[in-house]
Amino acid sequence: MKMKSILAFLIALAMMWSLTACGSSSTPETAASTAAPAADPTAAGESASAGEADALEQWGKTMQEQYGGTTINALLASHPSTTAMLEMIDEFTQLTGIEVNTRVLASTEMKTMQRSNSSTKTGIFDVYMVDAFTVYEYAKAGYIENLEGYLNDPVMTPEWYDYEDILLAFRDGIASVEGVPYLLPIAGESRFVAYRTDLFEEHGKEPPETIEEWLELCRYFQEAGNGDYYGISFRGASGTLVGSAHMAIAYCFSDTPIIDPATGEYQLDSPETIESIQFILDLAECSSPDIASMNHEDAAALFAQGKCAMWFDATSLAYMAEDPSSSVVSDKVSYFNVPQGPAGGSGAVAGWSLGIPTDSENKGAAYAFCMYMSSREKAKEYNLAGGVPCRTSSFEDPEILAANPTNSFIFAAIDDAGELTERGVSYNYPSINVLSFMGIIGNEINRAEIGEITAQEAGENAQKQIESVLAEQNA
Amino acid sequence: MGKLSVQFQNRLRKHPQVPYILPTAIVMLLLFILPLVFVFLISLTNYRLGVGLDDISFLGLSNYKRLFSGEESGFYYSVFISVFFMVLGTLIQMILGMICALLLNQRFRRKGLVIACLIVPIAMTPSIASQIWKLMFNSEFGVINYFIEAVTGQTVQWLSADYAFLSVLIATVWQYTPFVTLMLYAGLCSLPQSPYESAILDGANKWQLFRHITLPLLKNLILLCALMRSIDMLKTFDIPYVLTQGGPGNATRFLSLKIYDTGFGEQNFVGRASAMAVVLIVLVSLISLALFRVMNKSKEG
Numbered sequence: 001m002k003m004k005s006i007l008a009f010l011i012a013l014a015m016m017w018s019l020t021a022c023g024s025s026s027t028p029e030t031a032a033s034t035a036a037p038a039a040d041p042t043a044a045g046e047s048a049s050a051g052e053a054d055a056l057e058q059w060g061k062t063m064q065e066q067y068g069g070t071t072i073n074a075l076l077a078s079h080p081s082t083t084a085m086l087e088m089i090d091e092f093t094q095l096t097g098i099e100v101n102t103r104v105l106a107s108t109e110m111k112t113m114q115r116s117n118s119s120t121k122t123g124i125f126d127v128y129m130v131d132a133f134t135v136y137e138y139a140k141a142g143y144i145e146n147l148e149g150y151l152n153d154p155v156m157t158p159e160w161y162d163y164e165d166i167l168l169a170f171r172d173g174i175a176s177v178e179g180v181p182y183l184l185p186i187a188g189e190s191r192f193v194a195y196r197t198d199l200f201e202e203h204g205k206e207p208p209e210t211i212e213e214w215l216e217l218c219r220y221f222q223e224a225g226n227g228d229y230y231g232i233s234f235r236g237a238s239g240t241l242v243g244s245a246h247m248a249i250a251y252c253f254s255d256t257p258i259i260d261p262a263t264g265e266y267q268l269d270s271p272e273t274i275e276s277i278q279f280i281l282d283l284a285e286c287s288s289p290d291i292a293s294m295n296h297e298d299a300a301a302l303f304a305q306g307k308c309a310m311w312f313d314a315t316s317l318a319y320m321a322e323d324p325s326s327s328v329v330s331d332k333v334s335y336f337n338v339p340q341g342p343a344g345g346s347g348a349v350a351g352w353s354l355g356i357p358t359d360s361e362n363k364g365a366a367y368a369f370c371m372y373m374s375s376r377e378k379a380k381e382y383n384l385a386g387g388v389p390c391r392t393s394s395f396e397d398p399e400i401l402a403a404n405p406t407n408s409f410i411f412a413a414i415d416d417a418g419e420l421t422e423r424g425v426s427y428n429y430p431s432i433n434v435l436s437f438m439g440i441i442g443n444e445i446n447r448a449e450i451g452e453i454t455a456q457e458a459g460e461n462a463q464k465q466i467e468s469v470l471a472e473q474n475a
Numbered sequence: 476m477g478k479l480s481v482q483f484q485n486r487l488r489k490h491p492q493v494p495y496i497l498p499t500a501i502v503m504l505l506l507f508i509l510p511l512v513f514v515f516l517i518s519l520t521n522y523r524l525g526v527g528l529d530d531i532s533f534l535g536l537s538n539y540k541r542l543f544s545g546e547e548s549g550f551y552y553s554v555f556i557s558v559f560f561m562v563l564g565t566l567i568q569m570i571l572g573m574i575c576a577l578l579l580n581q582r583f584r585r586k587g588l589v590i591a592c593l594i595v596p597i598a599m600t601p602s603i604a605s606q607i608w609k610l611m612f613n614s615e616f617g618v619i620n621y622f623i624e625a626v627t628g629q630t631v632q633w634l635s636a637d638y639a640f641l642s643v644l645i646a647t648v649w650q651y652t653p654f655v656t657l658m659l660y661a662g663l664c665s666l667p668q669s670p671y672e673s674a675i676l677d678g679a680n681k682w683q684l685f686r687h688i689t690l691p692l693l694k695n696l697i698l699l700c701a702l703m704r705s706i707d708m709l710k711t712f713d714i715p716y717v718l719t720q721g722g723p724g725n726a727t728r729f730l731s732l733k734i735y736d737t738g739f740g741e742q743n744f745v746g747r748a749s750a751m752a753v754v755l756i757v758l759v760s761l762i763s764l765a766l767f768r769v770m771n772k773s774k775e776g
Contacts, residue, residue, distance in 0.1 A: 115524035141525040238722035292723030447724040450636035
């Protein structure tokens with residue numbers, strides 16, 4: 001009897017130990033990496049020439065002297081780029097002696113956590129991964145640090161970082177506010193359309209030139225599929241999901257689909273914007289009956305399972321269609337840019353960057369982390385690990401292009417995004433409300449998708465709600 | 476000093492209960508009353524996370540005016556489906572739970588195994604369970620449609636606007652009925668046997684036994700169970716959040732989801748969300764109060 005109770009106690013103890021071991025898996029990992037320093041010193045310098053490797057080591061030594069032993073906490077979104085960064089953390093710790101704890105959350109939850117942490121100044125986090133849509137909001141709220149000083153400091157930002165190498169669309173478009181750099185871009189994104197080459201060949205179709213042709217193609221394949229497959233899939237669920245899908249085609253219909261930067265007036269009820277909402281509704285008609293509840297992962301899965309002729313989403317998600325282990329169409333996918341609309345191209349620019357919360361107590365060490373991860377020196381390693389490129393050098397590197405054939409299409413889509421600048425507008429309009437209003441617009445479009453209201457009403461409702469928010473803000 | 480302590484002792488003698496309830500009262504005040512007052516205060520402002528404190532202004536009752544004037548689109552609908560979901564869900568769970576408890580109360584082998592199976596849904600985190608339900612409900616590759624298609628040749632769009640409410644209800648009933656079952660089964664086990672024996676001697680049939688002995692004896696437990704389930708159902712969040720995110724359209728935007736969407740889910744209007752939260756608190760309190768009244772009455776009777 002006594003034996004039995006001792007045994008039970010031991011088992012319980014073992015279970016408790018395994019539970020705690022599961023709970024804090026990230027810390028022991030980083031701890032283990034420092035316990036065995038320089039286990040693989042060649043990995044760091046492999047891709048670089050000897051001189052550059054020296055420069056990197058030199059920087060590592062400086063960082064070690066200044067920040068060695070510091071522990072920083074990074075709040076990251078679940079994203080292919082985060083996966084790549086996680087792989088590189090051990091190496092970073094070896095080089096600089098800076099320990100990194102990471103917390104990875106789904107993007108919506110992560111933003112809620114960023115807002116609540118920063119507005120109460122908890123100082124818990126030292127690194128934020130920031131969505132392009134919230135850059136203006138965070139900068140205006142004083143959540144994130146101005147990085148100008150760090151970027152101009154040759155010790156903190158050695159030559160091998162190469163800031164100019166980052167595409168202007170991202171440097172300015174997703175990481176700066178009014179010309180002041182607040183973030184370092186880590187993933188550059190645009191929108192494009194993936195299509196099934198086998199279906200297009202079978203039916204003798206070509207990628208479309210105009211947005212009307214695109215819709216025609218969707219309708220054609222919806223009918224041809226006859227329930228076996230659908231014309232197109234995209235993120236159609238309520239809130240910012242379908243809201244961002246709408247924004248990605250809105251600039252095809254108007255230079256000022258959401259806000260007129262000249263007057264600061266919102267125009268969701270303008271004829272052009274209503275037309276763009278109607279276009280999304282028409283696309284939804286050529287899709288699965290579930291479209292109104294599909295998020296980006298559902299939409300990608302539908303395409304990857306061979307249930308759609310086309311798939312319209314973020315360039316960074318292409319891996320979901322390309323991965324042969326999860327996609328049955330991986331060998332018959334190609335891409336085209338969002339076609340030209342009456343007002344021009346889509347111009348979608350999105351992405352993620354790294355920044356430092358103003359309440360962080362380890363800003364120097366945090367900057368070292370952000371700089372290292374987004375540097376040109378480490379770009380190749382980062383891109384080959386699945387990190388989404390945002391540097392000219394990456395898009396020109398044949399090895400990176402070969403490793404992920406979608407990169408060349410992504411580059412074309414992003415190149416297209418530069419067109420908006422020529423039209424004198426910026427995709428992420430300067431407002432703290434970009435994401436809030438995208439949610440409002442998305443909710444109304446979603447109601448229209450299921451037939452509760454019309455496109456006209458969706459636009460008018462969104463306009464009304466936005467005006468009421470603005471009135472309150474100015475109260 | 477001496478005078479003070481005498482006064483203190485006198486007071487203590489008059490109210491001897493104070494030292495006993497003080498710790499609880501303090502905890503209640505800190506964790507419950509103060510946040511409630513805080514939520515109410517915030518609901519009078521246009522507060523948003525990320526807006527500097529200087530830019531926050533008092534709006535008076537305008538957030539509430541928005542809600543009740545119908546300016547906040549979908550608010551009444553959210554209240555309606557929340558209450559409807561509560562009534563329907565509680566009813567189904569209570570009836571199913573009762574049936575299961577009665578079945579469990581029979582003599583059969585491997586009862587322990589059955590009870591262990593019943594504990595599985597309770598032990599599962601609702602958000603994980605909902606992820607699995609989401610996969611099963613998938614109209615293209617979900618297992619439920621696989622069987623429906625095999626039998627009828629048609630598929631059901633479980634997460635579409637027409638069926639989303641039903642899907643959330645099914646997942647919720649699956650998750651929480653075992654809880655009701657176990658509670659009622661425990662009640663059944665503790666019932667005295669003598670009323671049954673004498674009723675059987677008088678020639679009562681099974682239905683009469685249930686209707687006139689089991690139900691009255693279990694009444695308080697049933698009401699308590701219904702109270703707990705109703706409150707839980709009214710503030711349901713995790714299952715619809717994972718299954719449908721409140722969509723499509725507003726089909727499953729229960730009040731709790733509406734509050735989350737407005738306050739945190741990227742829209743970030745904390746002031747407005749707080750006003751809705753206050754409405755939800757009032758609603759929950761009213762319904763619990765009504766059920767408590769019924770319970771007390773039945774006790775007196």
